[in-house]
Amino acid sequence: MTASAKRFAIGIDFGTNSVRALVVDVADGSEVAAHVSDYRSGEAGVLLSPNDPNLARQNPADYIDGFCSSVRRAVASAKRKRGFQVERVIGIGIDTTGSTPIPVDRDGTPLGLHSNFRRELAAQAWLWKDHTAHAEAAEITAKAAGHSDGYLAKCGGVYSSEWYWSKILHCKRSAPKVFAAAYSWVELADFMPAFITGNTDPHTLARGICAAGHKAMYHDSWGGLPSEKFLASLDPDLAVLRRRYAMPAVPADRKAGGLSAEVARKVGLPAGVAVAVGAFDAHMGAVGAGIKPGTLVKIIGTSTCDMMVAPMDQPLQDVPGLCGIVPGSVIPGMYGLEAGQSAVGDIFNWFAKQLAPQQYTIKGDPHTSLSRAAEKILPGASGLLALDWNNGNRTVLVDPRLTGLLVGQTLSTSAPEVYRALVEATAFGALTIINRLEEYGVPVKDVVNCGGIAEKNPFVMQIYADVCNRPMKISHSAQTCALGAAIFGAVAGGAYRSVESAQRKMVRSPRKVYRPRKAAATAYAELYGLYKQLHDTFGTAGHAQALGHVMKSLIAIRDRTRKG
């Protein structure tokens, strides 16, 4: 193919702290240019409240500014590469965090951009990890549990405080003025394509099946969103919101529209470039990592998303505790299965920031020095065991009101030992998800990992391989989410007829494989048994268990390990 015949797609990935734009060659997925823009508001882009550790919001202006600056700079950088021309950009795909609903006015403008709401936390975007709506989540779960349509079967039996309706209902109750001013609520994944294509009208902007299905209880079997009657039973105003929501929701290989002239000018692209319907980062990341039936894709960063797809021509039972099973949410024509851990890197960051002593923090990255010390510790040798619930548990317990636990401390327990125990705890959490999938008939033949921790942290990934007793593959691209978004851009732009055919060309084989070590796997199998007992006893109601053996077992394992 001559240089002039090359075609390009741009994937844009809205993360928790920054937005990344990636320009790729649609022929082989190779990366041409990229740029990352940090959000400017709050603490690393997140608006916090000193009074409520559950609160996490974002300034919608950061999304718009971040889009413009990251795309403009990525395009400018691509222009310096041989063979790139802005006229050869055929499609744009967008992924975002979620559920991150934004209250908007009649025109679809985020309320947070209005001068009178600028300082009002409830008027901003409600970031995925905001847990203020736990009471509303419990209420929705209770109401939906008794409903004949089985609204909860597709989302693991529990509706989360992180999700669309919980947050909206909590806004109504905690910030009624903001709620009254909101004409509609739009997921960030839908808002950005709407904004850059110039159609933000809540009634007509494309609502993606990914956000709708996983977070807004959308399912064809009950006619899209939950019925007005059901929503009204929660609050009459929710039924009104249903009428302002474009249905049917659409998959992300569809075109949301063409890039508006105004935005095109700002970012240095031609107007009219195809923009795909948006989806969540994990879902597009899974595509960028090469998801297919039998392959679990784990995106490991501050939290994890664990994604699988299953063919729709075979029966699939509901899996208790999964965040969602949604037709077409990952790859059109397949069930998309989503699971996840509420905090992974966030737990390591918490420890490094709050509890790591000077010797590990004074020079360079504390994670480097903590990992270096922690990787010398044999599995079981610290006598410690932790639960990975500092930010609640998403899968399989679906309960944000869980917290961390550490057991086994002595008077000589060291910071690297605790750090390692926390890493192991997240690995035990990962194994719990794999086990649950397989118990319910979804075989996990292969695990492909991506995201910051998978890319950069061999210490963590080796522990994952040992704990799960499976090879842990690392995706070829370091930017799977943005690559996945670019794949959807390429399909929406007509370069491929399907996501699968685009994947075959644009996703390369794993860059690295961590293999389980036998002795470690054996030790971890024993520790996992104890983890599971703590998990079930602290994580479920009414599960009485004798735990008098836990500390003694940990000591026995420790003593055995130390003696070699």
Add this chain to the structure above:
Amino acid sequence: MTASAKRFAIGIDFGTNSVRALVVDVADGSEVAAHVSDYRSGEAGVLLSPNDPNLARQNPADYIDGFCSSVRRAVASAKRKRGFQVERVIGIGIDTTGSTPIPVDRDGTPLGLHSNFRRELAAQAWLWKDHTAHAEAAEITAKAAGHSDGYLAKCGGVYSSEWYWSKILHCKRSAPKVFAAAYSWVELADFMPAFITGNTDPHTLARGICAAGHKAMYHDSWGGLPSEKFLASLDPDLAVLRRRYAMPAVPADRKAGGLSAEVARKVGLPAGVAVAVGAFDAHMGAVGAGIKPGTLVKIIGTSTCDMMVAPMDQPLQDVPGLCGIVPGSVIPGMYGLEAGQSAVGDIFNWFAKQLAPQQYTIKGDPHTSLSRAAEKILPGASGLLALDWNNGNRTVLVDPRLTGLLVGQTLSTSAPEVYRALVEATAFGALTIINRLEEYGVPVKDVVNCGGIAEKNPFVMQIYADVCNRPMKISHSAQTCALGAAIFGAVAGGAYRSVESAQRKMVRSPRKVYRPRKAAATAYAELYGLYKQLHDTFGTAGHAQALGHVMKSLIAIRDRTRKG
């Protein structure tokens, strides 16, 4: 009384890291001079093993050197005071840590002083907090539990790994050459009076009732030490050791002998000064703090000892989980009751050393900066709850193979919050002891605290008052152990006819009282309920309990507290 008529006693307190000599006026207990000598070996006086966190030994030479240097300097310093003359010193009392048995040769010389054993850890003193003998403790407990003499009834139902026979039996099994070379084993509390009076013969040196009764299973009702038959059932060599142990054991108001000419010369005192029989630091400390029926004396330092006395003319049932109930071990003629927590200050020190970030450690004492931040946190506001078992649990579970636990961590949990949770955990442990005493008919009318933490840490003591919902009194003297030892020296030297009459003159009323604050006490009552559930579930075998509510209750308390 004219200056020339003044009389003086010297109390010598062998602690974990140093030895203190205190010269007092026997008329009113006022302090004339004092000197502290640090032990020179190991880490702050403790010999450790990198392979076994349970091991803690001490070099016997440190005791002898420490005695000579502290007494010599205290006497030298006293000589500069008006009215002091060395000829007016009438008695010396000695208290030490324990159970700290020392293997000695036929002459009573510690094996650790022999050149061929100098580097052998098993030949040194086995410090009280050495937990290497947990297997032997379990074995002794199992054997004694079935014994018709009820050997365990006086020590709470469980024989500890910290105690005399456990350590000796572990030496036989782990270091048989040392065991074979040891003619006898002498408690540090008995060794020091023996050494300074020049009679170290194991067959005749005075064995104190305090060490014997609390740690060597000595009781008049079964004829002193356990029978040869019972000891032989553990190991035939233990029966041999019984024959080399002077019985009956004697209380500490008796004279062990007169100061030997050789030692007298070294320390600058006249030969022949009366030396009282030794006892443990906590027991003499309790006397120095004014113990009497109804008054609980808590000595709070790296660990705690909790002491009470009860009249022998009233019936006293056995109290499960107490370390010991021994006639005459504290005050001759009364039952001495001993309880304790295996680690208190040690837990705070562990946290400050291993897990406190730079901002709290870079300037001055980390405890000061951590306490300053932690005292601003309201009870319950952190959402954290801890168990205080980093060094096992002495009372009421009597189990060294327990470890720490922390629950309730979120992604914003801070170091001062954890520090406060650890302080609270030790207070909950203290309350558990008080409750146990009262449940078994030993009323606690008054609590007098002494020791380093009681002296220096208002933050900790206020939490103790709030958690226990009782006034916490602080003893007048900052050196209660050494003062208590001096009181025994005064009695042995003939200044008083009884310990009680000496106390009436030499112990003054509390220096300070911390009173419970109502709101804090209410919050802690709720948290204590959760602590007790964790305590019972993790601390006892076969106690099945549902714990799914624990994290949620902590969150509910946290949210309620933060909202005010």
